Amino acid sequence: MSSRKKILGAIRELILEPKVLPDIPNFSSPGNLAERFTQSISSNKGEVMTKSDFKKWFSTSGFSKVISLSRHFPELRTLPLPEDPHDLETLEVAILDGQFGIAENGAIWLEDTQLGLRALPFATEHLVIVLDRNKLEDTLHQGYDKIAVAHSGFGLFLAGPSKTADIEQSLVIGAQGAKSLRVVLM
Amino acid sequence: MKANSPSVALFIPCYVDQFYPQVGIATLELLEKLGCQVTYPLGQTCCGQPLANAGYARDTVGTASHFIETFNDYDYVVCPSGSCTLHVKEHFPAIAGLEKEQKALEHKIYELIEFITDVLKIEKLEGKFPHRVGFHSSCHGQRGLHLSSGSELNQPPYNKARKLLENLEGLEWVELSRTDECCGFGGTFAVTEEALSIQMGKDRLADHQQHKTEILTGGDMSCIMHLQGIATRSKQELKFLHLAEILNKALL
């Protein structure tokens, strides 16, 4: 007998008390969405910026290896999107458009269409996500309502830079993935 | 004593009976001062918790049925221990033939403090106790009987014992760093995991010492016996009283 049959058979043999699948209420919290979002990103060790602050930061940073897939900043691109993600090894900055953000925790939803290559937001040294300030949702519940079951080959709630506290619980930013996250609220 | 006052049976846990008669006396006197008609059924023994927690609940059928029969004729059963009360309520084996009596017992047995606040509906006690009191929250009283809010849960804070104590004139309530961490008694745990039990007890005592507790109190003498045992061994200057003793003294 295949293991599939064995496992499903073992479960079906059991007489289990019927249960009811609970409905999820539409929880929401008070407060200005942009303010709460900004605070959340900052507690996740990212930074929310205005367009002009971002431009200032970018122009003084001197990065030469930049991939921008953002429709707001096509001019900042210095490299084309490669075919092979291994070519991202020395990428300095990736600039992407986020679909929407969640105020309660700073999570930003991205899918294949925004990412170009799935490895991009992880492999880059610094990550910039551009987000429309009208595209903020209250909690994850509203976020999941928004994406519903629409197909996303790869979807990602990204909330901050790569971080770890595995050495004596000291927080270090820049573990294996991007060393920083900047969110430009447009 | 009022003529129509409910009949209260005292359940004095075995180790309180044997080692801490003064706690039994204080409980009795306190309930009488609060207008209850109190009886101590002489045939009582133990609730069987030590056996059940050691994994032998199946061997407590005799103990439990004896308990149910002993306390059957009273309106309320009141016990100066959250742990033993919880055991009777939740961990008695189902006793065949006594189903009705067992169900009734589960609803009429109360830990002393909750009996005062929830049944007698006493909001505050007038009395005097000019001491710095540190409260040890027993796990079974708190998380089992919900005598106070737990630090783990998102719920409005409350503490039934504190409500009664804080109203006493001169009493200073000690705020601890860890308000409801276990003391490490845990019944047989105290001997099967001796090293951990001692360390947990020491840590609780250190919290009280650090916040200048003068008298350490609580609703379960088992926790206090363990903590006092460690404190005495290491010659710490700390006094220990059951909540019943404090309230009974304060109400003089």
Place this chain on the structure above:
Amino acid sequence: MTHPENATEFLKDSQKSKWHDETLWFVRDKRDKVSKGIPEWEQLRELASGIKDYVLANLADYLEEFERNAIKNGIIVHWAADSEEHNRLVLEILQQQNCKAVVKSKSILTEECHLNPYLEKHGVEVVDTDLGERIVQFLNQPPSHIVLPAIHLKKREISELFHEKLHTEKGNEDPAYLTQAARIHLREKFFGAKVAITGVNFGIAETGEFVVCTNEGNADMGVHLAQVHIACMGIEKILPRRKDLGVFLRLLARSATGQPITNYNSHFRNPSPGKEIHIILVDNGRTAQLAREKFRNSLKCIRCGACMNTCPIYRRSGGFSYNSTVPGPIGSILSPGLDLKKHSSLPFASTLCGSCTDVCPVKINIHEQLYEWRQEVTKTHGEFAKGLSMKLANGIFKSPLAYKISGSMMRNALKSLPNSLIYHPLNIWGKNRNLPDPPKESFQQWYQKNRS
């Protein structure tokens, strides 16, 4: 070694055990604070528990729905009845790819199956890519905590280890410096790996996708650079609907570390063009646990580790004291189902204080199940003497007269015996604790004299 023996050993280094306790208490405290910022917290726990209960009551249907949708998405689905089959399936995929080195992000399931030693035996190098896991892997140790794998180590020890393995400066204990060294080392591994293995936090039946959560981004670094992604998933990880993730992702990281969400929450629905995703659905004792009515709902666990952080025993005895892949309270109710004899001391490594139950985001009644496992353990593995003395005690408590006689004997013995005997090393209570001063009479005697 039993849990008490291991705990005694751990407590010998009193400075380190104090640090261990305080560090984990700090994490628990962060969890308390962040959870109190969510007014609907207790409602979320209730929902999560209800959703999981529903899944467990309909598990076969949901597994089939998940499989159907995953296949539709182009994911290759495998089933493994036990750890051996799981390990063999992983190896077969690696051999098909001619892969000799694999990167793996955190997966408690693969720890449970002892995948690493199996693959190494077959000539495959496994690189654990979570920083904490890489640290313990260098030391040939298992993780001591399911979320904080290296929580038992001090930075001095990690500094020495990295000096040896990664040639960092001798004596440099700066966590940022050490993390940077690991980053360089691990990124080299990511860019060289053909196959990446991950665990699974949630599998969604309705969409056939699965979700993996990390803070380091190591799971994604591995899988998006590799040609093949192998995801190892326990069959209990299913959620019915995508929107259920809203409940679980709000609870998971807050319960685990006190942060509002993990920084990377990846939803894998279909492979990138030209690549492969395999998912292995593993039983390994789960259907047996599902059949045990009293212990069934332990399968609701989402591996957040909150019960470890809050457990006064775990904090003071360390993860290794449990000698079980999943340590702490949840491990103590899961592991006896896998091997009752080996883990028979674990249900007793608790005071039944109940804190674990109250922090659990899916409301598993952990301490009640510990109590129930005790009843099971004593049926088959109780020591005879203990059973006998307990039966004797039951005889005493059943009979008021016998109780009175033995009680006064006990008090009299305490009065008349010399201290040297009472505090004999064999009297474990008295090793580090005094006994109460024996009173002259019991309460019962006082009552009879004064009130009856």
